[in-house]
Amino acid sequence: METLKRSSKVWLRELRSNLNIFWGTIESEISKNGAASYVFPLQRCIFGFLCASLAGVDVSVSPDIAESGWKTLNTWLALQVIPTTKLGVLPQPLEEILLHTWAYPSQIVAGNYKKLYDFIDENAGDCIRCGQEDFGLTREEAIHNLLFVMGFNAYGGFSVFLPSLIGRITGDSGLQERIRSEVRRVCGSGSDLDYKTVNEMELVKSVVYETLRFSPPVPLQFARARKDFQISSHDSVFEVKKGELLCGYQPMVMRDGNVFDEPDEFKPDRYIGQTGSELLDYLYWSNGPQTGTPSAANKQCAAKDMVTLTASLIVADLFLRYDSITGDSGSIKSVVKAT
Numbered sequence: 001m002e003t004l005k006r007s008s009k010v011w012l013r014e015l016r017s018n019l020n021i022f023w024g025t026i027e028s029e030i031s032k033n034g035a036a037s038y039v040f041p042l043q044r045c046i047f048g049f050l051c052a053s054l055a056g057v058d059v060s061v062s063p064d065i066a067e068s069g070w071k072t073l074n075t076w077l078a079l080q081v082i083p084t085t086k087l088g089v090l091p092q093p094l095e096e097i098l099l100h101t102w103a104y105p106s107q108i109v110a111g112n113y114k115k116l117y118d119f120i121d122e123n124a125g126d127c128i129r130c131g132q133e134d135f136g137l138t139r140e141e142a143i144h145n146l147l148f149v150m151g152f153n154a155y156g157g158f159s160v161f162l163p164s165l166i167g168r169i170t171g172d173s174g175l176q177e178r179i180r181s182e183v184r185r186v187c188g189s190g191s192d193l194d195y196k197t198v199n200e201m202e203l204v205k206s207v208v209y210e211t212l213r214f215s216p217p218v219p220l221q222f223a224r225a226r227k228d229f230q231i232s233s234h235d236s237v238f239e240v241k242k243g244e245l246l247c248g249y250q251p252m253v254m255r256d257g258n259v260f261d262e263p264d265e266f267k268p269d270r271y272i273g274q275t276g277s278e279l280l281d282y283l284y285w286s287n288g289p290q291t292g293t294p295s296a297a298n299k300q301c302a303a304k305d306m307v308t309l310t311a312s313l314i315v316a317d318l319f320l321r322y323d324s325i326t327g328d329s330g331s332i333k334s335v336v337k338a339t
Ligand code: HEM
Pocket: 004, 054, 149, 150, 153, 154, 155, 156, 157, 158, 161, 217, 218, 220, 221, 222, 285, 286, 287, 295, 296, 298, 299, 300, 301, 302, 303, 304, 306, 307
């Protein structure tokens, strides 16, 4: 949380300058090849942005890390999440037996992880010092923890979430028109895009929330009960004993027909207005309600508000650059520059 707080001073500037590079790459790919696969360029952009904002390091100080760091994170993440993630690449029970039974050997990625470790060790002095002096971590712990938050929580989370958000928008020209007019109305007549203006964009925020409800980036949560307690659903009460393993499945929680009207429909306006904003109590993508507060005593995403704010900024930035965009969750086929 302290790292996030420190990064908030440069967050917006770094986000927009890395988005500039990203959209530049996409435009030149489209003009060369007629379409652009965007997931890898987006990951490179997220990596550069997070190095600058969270670790305070301009990734260009190491061309090798700028080129390979995000690829290393992809391998490092895959080894950790494959054992608990439904891939659907093999028929069951083969997927369970072959992919979900063992932990994968860390040696596969150890050499490249060490390069990332050294990069942080050599360049992220201020952030490491904060971990050591203000929070009593050893230098090693500070570096591994910073890499974990950057690489797993932030890079991993955004890598899953942003393609589903971009795919949702690129596939719906009617929605684009409405978002574009909201963004241009709020940012018109001299006011720039910033935390305050983006907060006035009700439709942009609602689309971000609805994407998180519809396709929660982290679908499963596990926890062991710390004490005996009861848990209630709409019509039943369940006894839970201390030590029992609980699993929460977000796609089911957030498509509860008692709470969400037409739960299987993507409704861009769902969270607008008084009744809409009351639904935020039931938006659980961050492992807690969107109206909750992450703290050391719970397991809610520390960046709950930064994530929705950043995603809203990305959408607003898109419609300040372009009038329209076509594509899907993997590739962009065309962009029409803002007139
Ligand atoms: C789209 C992006 C993100 C998503 C979808 C996401 C989602 C989540 C979820 C579901 C959890 C709970 C994990 C569990 O205990 O099962 C979590 C925890 C956490 N997230 Fe995020 N997150 C994102 C971005 C970030 C960012 C940008 C940061 C920090 C810079 C961050 C920091 C954390 C931390 C530190 C925790 C652990 C909290 C704890 O255990 O007390 N997350 N996140």
